[in-house]
Amino acid sequence: MTDADIRVLHHLEQFVSEHKKQVMEKVLNDRTRHVTVMLEDIFQSQNASAVIRTVECMGLQDVHIVENLAKYQLNVRVLKGSYKWLNLERYRSQEENNTEVCFKRLKAAGYRIMVADPDEDGVSIHDVDITAGRVALLFGNELRGISPYAREHADQRIRIPMYGFTESLNISVSVAMCLNVLITKLHQSDFNFRLSEQEKQIIRLHWFRKMVRKSDVIEREFLRTIQ
Structure with missing residues (x-):
């Protein structure tokens, strides 16, 4: 993952509830x-x-x-x-x-x-x-x-x-x-x-993009602010 991907991941994370993140981590740990x-x-x-x-x-x-x-x-x-x-x-x-x-x-x-x-x-x-x-x-x-x-x-x-x-x-x-x-x-x-930590990070980003409504718009606007 690039530095920009990691920053996007952390940005999208704030739009996901703690309960959903806990469920996601439980599933991800057994992937x-x-x-x-x-x-x-x-x-x-x-x-x-x-x-x-x-x-x-x-x-x-x-x-x-x-x-x-x-x-x-x-x-x-x-x-x-x-x-x-x-x-x-x-x-x-x-x-x-x-x-x-x-x-x-x-x-x-x-x-x-x-x-x-x-x-x-x-x-x-x-x-x-x-x-x-x-x-x-x-x-x-x-x-x-x-x-x-x-x-x-x-x-x-x-x-x-x-x-x-x-x-x-x-x-x-x-x-x-x-x-x-x-x-x-x-x-x-x-x-x-189980998956490596790097694999987990890539999948986390993929899943956050699926979970967050209009994640593409949010991501695009965020990337503009960090360029």
């Missing part, structure tokens, strides 16, 4: 980038939006949305405003394999990419060692599943143990179950999965 979710060509807006809402509820900060064949669309009734508190990273170039671009970015950031797959030869989500390194959970298209590129280049396949006749779960349910297992493991461990 993590140790686990992230990647969505590949999810075409039903209610599914994608339900995943976003679940991700926010479970304390993740980032979602990676790949749009090779299907465009991500918001369903505000499902989202309940959850997307405002997240970083939604969208990959939608018409000239590249967006899955490949996303994979390269995630792997460069140290993520192991784990594909959700109901096949029995996948590793149970309960057996994933969450402290062995960062984890990116990949969930594919509702009809076709993951792309051939994703299947070939993922680091591991994971599955949710099931005991009925039906072979698969709705994507939003799958995400919720996987994240519940992994995030619970993190909170029960001594592993440091």
Whole structure:
């Protein structure tokens, strides 16, 4: 963050109630980038939006949305405003394999990419060692599943143990179950999965801008006074 960003943060802070700041700090203290979710060509807006809402509820900060064949669309009734508190990273170039671009970015950031797959030869989500390194959970298209590129280049396949006749779960349910297992493991461990202070500052500024009414006008006027 620049010196100007820090000054803007402190200026906007005065427009936020103490109660809201306390709630924000509590949420921010449990935020993590140790686990992230990647969505590949999810075409039903209610599914994608339900995943976003679940991700926010479970304390993740980032979602990676790949749009090779299907465009991500918001369903505000499902989202309940959850997307405002997240970083939604969208990959939608018409000239590249967006899955490949996303994979390269995630792997460069140290993520192991784990594909959700109901096949029995996948590793149970309960057996994933969450402290062995960062984890990116990949969930594919509702009809076709993951792309051939994703299947070939993922680091591991994971599955949710099931005991009925039906072979698969709705994507939003799958995400919720996987994240519940992994995030619970993190909170029960001594592993440091939380954000750095610098990351927290950047997110604080982003959140204050969302919380404060007409924050863009307030920020613009404030910057004029310090130039």
